[in-house]
Amino acid sequence: MTVLDQPVATDRAPPVLQPRALSARAVHISDRLVVDRSRYPRVVSSVPFCYREGDGYVVVFRYGVVVFAGLTEAEEKQTLAQFQTEAPPSGPIEEERVGLEIRAGDEEGAAANGVFQIRELSLAHVLVLGDILAKSVALARYEREIASVFDTIEPEASRLAVSGKLPKSRAALLRLIGSALLAQHRVSGRIAFAEKPDVLWEHPELSRLYARLEDEYEIIERGTLLNGKVTVVGSAAETFTDMMDTARSARLELLIVILILAELLIGAAALFRP
Secondary structure (H helix, E strand, O other): OOOOOOOOOOOOOOOOOOOEEEEEEEEEOOOOOOOOHHHOOOEEEOOOEEEEEOOEEEEEEOOOEEEEEOOOHHHHHHHHHHHHHHOOOOOOOEEEEEEEEEOOOOOOEEOOOOOEEEOOOOHHHHHHHHHHHHHHHHHHHHHHHHHHHHHHHHHHHHHHHHHOOOOOOHHHHHHHHHHHHHHHHHHHHHHOOOOOOOHHHHOHHHHHHHHHHHHHHOHHHHHHHHHHHHHHHHHHHHHHHHHHHHHHHHHHHHHHHHHHHHHHHHHHHHHOOO
16 A cells, blocks of 8 residues: 555544524415416425425415525515415415525524524425415414404404493394304314325424424414304304394394284274274
């Protein structure tokens, strides 16, 4: 062996990879979002639908949320404008952005400064993060809608408590019942806030990360509380309509009695007419 062939001893440590800062953003566009998947050649997941955009990922959820991970601001703006063209916003846009720090070897989860640490920006990590962010912005949207419904019911309930008078518009109360049922269907059916994503079956090592993100955004607590509010709204609206139906039935019965008495009086007058 020549001198050149001999291994050279060195005390130099392996290079340390510097942490990389990225961001993820979730935007609630509309109540339902269906895209033409044939237009996206770099598809990496079908459920939920996810494709590569630049060096990052775009995840599309059917209940109207799009999640961007690792995209530049220009890429986010361009992609968002495209989706808004396909599905025009049905109300105020709800969105949430979170910082990401790619740090290999460290424990995954939220850092002290609110930035989430992950080991890599892999598809599995994006699907886990996207599931939480999508549920969070969707819940925020429905929390705001249910709050507006409460603002509508509260004056009527106060009026009933003070004066004993029922609301005049039965159609408005029926619309409230419909809104409550629709919100309950969206929260429990479409969002399925209590269900874990399918990616955890293939990557159980990410279960701890998912649990930490779920606790950070209080997904279960918010979904349960929202369902409770929806139940209260539906129960209150049904109580109002039942009371209004009862009052209407009483008026109809009184009207029938008056008509019968009038008919009897007319018949009696005819009998005693000379």
